[in-house]
Amino acid sequence: MKAFLLAVGGFLALTASMLGACLVWGGPAAPEGRSAIVGTFQRAAIDPPALQSFKARDGTELAYRNTPAESPERGSVVLVHGSAGDSRAMQPLAKSLAAAGLNAYALDIRGHGDSGPRGRIAYVGQLEDDLADFLAAVQPPAPRLLAGFSSGGGFALRVAAGPDADAFDGYLLLAPFVSHEAPTYRPDAGGWVRVGVPRLIALHLLDGFGIRAFHHLPVMRFAVDANSGLTPSYGFRLAINFRPRTDWRAEVAAVARPTRVLVGGDDAVFHPQAFAEVFARQDAMDIPVRVLPGIGHAGVVLDPAARRGVVEAADALLSAKPVQEAD
Template identity: 50%
Template sequence: MNHRHRMLIALLSVSLPLLGLALAIIFGGPSRPAPMGSINDPFKSVDFSDLPPISTFQAPDGQLLAYREYAPTAAQSTGSVTLVHGSSASSNSMHPMAKALAAAGHRVYALDIRGHGASGIKGQIGFIGQLESDLEAFVQAVHPPAPATLAGFSSGGGFVLRFAASEHRSRFNSYLLLSPFISQDAPNQRPDSGGWANVGVPRIVGLVMLNALGVHTFNHLPVTRFALNDKARSFLTPEYGFNLAMNFRPLSDFEANIRSVDRPCAIVAGTDDEAFYTNKLESIVRSAGKDWPVQLLPEIGHIPLTLEPTALDASVRQVRKLHHAA
């Protein structure tokens, strides 16, 4: 083999992987899934006429981020609950649950996580880890009364699980996971979250490789799109860039994430959940060595977990138990 042939082979060995990486990033993004009625439709019956106004706090980068505050309406006030909405949503979606918790005597805060609602640019955050910094800034600015519980629904539950294992974990006394997203590799994961999300896996793989090399230039590109109807797309977050998708979830090693949680934690989900196999949640938790209570509510679907009176009552009871255990 002459020198020219060796140079050609060396050039191809470098250029072909780079070409594959470029093609994965350019063409490997998510498609738009068909609207999912069981996610879009239930909110049509929710009364938002008494929705509290938006308040704001300043994040470390100076961005004003939004939340809604619910004063306790019971005669006796006991602690607080901070609510984190699910993927694509905003604080509005947690309105019925916030009212139920306030009626039980808790001061409640419903957040617009950065990249959602009135917090920043929809679908985008500046870097992976920014959401933890934002939540730390919220606690420092607002000082939720103790005992303080952080509760999250769906992807928000996954982020709460992430936060509960982080260096900021002591900011809350306990944690409540409502039908949480655990991982795309976890036993409870339905394909495409039951049709709710389409993920551009080739693009994610390509961006993970670039990020490992310290290249973050393309992290704004969408990697996840949600099954929203046209009306919902106009006010919710229809897609996530790479940074948000990687941050608004548990750590990649979800079992280690669960093992690292050292504060009281509980899980509530419905047996008829369309996004996850909720009957596998308890075995996931037990395999990680945790004895957290896992309550499955009969005939409750994914979104109804945050809307149906029986489901709201179950969450209120779990918060009460967590406050006693903290």
């Protein structure tokens, strides 16, 4: 019996030391170089609307920007930026939507921009709570669409597949992150991100035992400069929440609201031709995928031709008319 207890104690001590090592030294390395995506968005974010704020249920003031619709008003679109970004990145698209008669609301998702400490949230699910609080406080005119870009597109997919999907009349997924296991994913997102896999696994294991004291530790780092004004890394909770749930196939299958996917044909972060396979479904709920030729990853929300395509997709969702699936 004593030998057994010693063996168990030794195993537990070894496991604890391995987990400790993963927590301390298993974090994300810095991506090599500086992504050209950052400069592209910084050049595009000229003269954005002033920041406004609403109060979330925990009392935190969260930021957003509103680009009012030009007459006649036809509804609203809530825009969610990509990883590391903020509401400024969505302003060119917001202007195109406003010109088409849609009120555009670009959010600073909690953990980004002017919405709380960067890279951190308090619990997984807080981003969905924040979105519900935004809708209750600001009350964007109906009908409403949720449009997300890149990681924001993954978050929009999470909402579309979740219990509060009916808060929106339709969803636009713009070059969305689906999963690192999906065929759309390039290694390290084409050099944009590095994930601390040992730390991530350790935190998942500890989370299973209810140990959440280390959830603030960064598990993802992005190819941004420290002085860029962007969010350079994500803690565990934000990394888990700002994306679809783990079973991406179940997420796609659960979408019950009209949804459209657009991706650039020259996307260097994801594999554009794989999106049709990922969003193919066998039921009556079609999720059309449109590949925009000659458009890169950021271009899907910045390029004028791509923005026209997004407006066309929004029109299709609002009017329930078919949208062109490919060029």
